[in-house]
Amino acid sequence: MPSPAEQGAIYGNLHSYKMFTRPTAQRLFGSYSFRKKSGPKHHENIQKMLEILASNGTLTTWGMAKTHLADSKSIRSQEKEYRRLLMGRMARGKHTSGLLDVGLVVKDGKSMLKVPADQYRLSLHGILYSIDVLDLSNKQADTMAAKYAHVLPMVFGKWGFLKKIIGDEVYRLKILAGGLFMDNIQIANITNFPVYELMTYLNVKYQNNFEQINEEDLADQISFWFYTTLLVPSRLGSAKKQTSLALNQWKKIFKDDPELKTWYYGFVDDAIAFYSKRFKTIKKLDSL
DNA sequence: GGACCTGACCGTCCTAAAGG
DNA sequence: CCTTTAGGACGGTCAGGTCC
Numbered sequence: 001m002p003s004p005a006e007q008g009a010i011y012g013n014l015h016s017y018k019m020f021t022r023p024t025a026q027r028l029f030g031s032y033s034f035r036k037k038s039g040p041k042h043h044e045n046i047q048k049m050l051e052i053l054a055s056n057g058t059l060t061t062w063g064m065a066k067t068h069l070a071d072s073k074s075i076r077s078q079e080k081e082y083r084r085l086l087m088g089r090m091a092r093g094k095h096t097s098g099l100l101d102v103g104l105v106v107k108d109g110k111s112m113l114k115v116p117a118d119q120y121r122l123s124l125h126g127i128l129y130s131i132d133v134l135d136l137s138n139k140q141a142d143t144m145a146a147k148y149a150h151v152l153p154m155v156f157g158k159w160g161f162l163k164k165i166i167g168d169e170v171y172r173l174k175i176l177a178g179g180l181f182m183d184n185i186q187i188a189n190i191t192n193f194p195v196y197e198l199m200t201y202l203n204v205k206y207q208n209n210f211e212q213i214n215e216e217d218l219a220d221q222i223s224f225w226f227y228t229t230l231l232v233p234s235r236l237g238s239a240k241k242q243t244s245l246a247l248n249q250w251k252k253i254f255k256d257d258p259e260l261k262t263w264y265y266g267f268v269d270d271a272i273a274f275y276s277k278r279f280k281t282i283k284k285l286d287s288l
Numbered sequence: 289g290g291a292c293c294t295g296a297c298c299g300t301c302c303t304a305a306a307g308g
Numbered sequence: 309c310c311t312t313t314a315g316g317a318c319g320g321t322c323a324g325g326t327c328c
Contacts (some may be wrong), residue, residue, distance in 0.1 A: 041316080041317080042315080042316065042317095045316095045317095060294085061294085061295090062293070062294075079293090079294085080318085080319090081317080081318080083294095083295075083296090087296095089315085089316080118294095118295090
């Protein structure tokens with residue numbers, strides 16, 4: 001498991017994404033796509049870089065620059081710009097944050113092609129921010145899922161399988177990226193399934209990881225969220241009608257993939273244990 | 289040795305926001 | 309309104325290294 005030092009970035013759990021990373025990134029790098037509405041040049045530069053990382057996966061800064069050789073700028077100056085956007089910049093005694101500082105990008109190994117060079121890719125926070133802000137098409141989202149399958153194995157790693165069963169509902173990740181349904185969940189009673197209880201437990205389970213979480217745990221938290229929210233009716237994109245997933249569709253996912261079943265129901269069992277332990281303490285009063 | 293690549297610097301200019 | 313200043317763009321240097 002790579003340490004924060006190796007990744008060159010520190011990030012926290014989903015709550016931290018909502019309370020810190022997302023607002024910070026929106027302030028520094030934009031809260032809407034530059035393709036929709038032009039804003040500061042810096043936002044455009046950052047977002048174009050995130051797009052490159054989203055559609056190509058892990059790259060060196062040189063590799064990022066080489067993705068668009070046709071542009072007027074030389075590779076060299078383009079590469080330096082990417083480096084600066086990643087590292088931030090020290091000027092007049094003040095540091096301005098780059099993508100690594102905010103935790104949207106992490107280091108991921110080294111390219112040994114020539115001299116050892118750091119490689120970079122989106123962090124899970126970066127993936128969420130990209131989904132939230134870059135206005136990715138479904139096709140772009142599919143590409144990102146393929147490139148980042150190993151980072152989010154239980155969702156991106158199952159992307160094709162999931163699409164076959166639940167279709168466009170896979171794009172519900174946008175809801176999470178937008179900061180919804182993570183805490184103060186107003187979803188009690190909308191379904192017989194204990195979604196509210198599972199979501200609450202999901203926050204409890206990772207509550208000590210606000211400052212820092214390792215990538216595997218965060219991937220789990222996001223993935224547990226994903227499968228649990230599938231049971232909440234949602235309004236996706238511009239669709240006027242609320243869609244909801246039939247329970248038998250949801251069950252089919254776990255029936256067809258034993259790995260997913262073991263993993264998800266491990267979480268469910270944890271939640272059950274958590275609640276029964278707590279209720280036991282109040283039950284004891286009966287015997288007084 | 290020379291072409292090319294990488295990482296870490298620095299300096300200067302421009303622009304927009306802040307503040308009088 | 310003008311001045312100050314922070315953030316950003318961009319050109320450049322330097323010290324490494326690889327590969328031919």
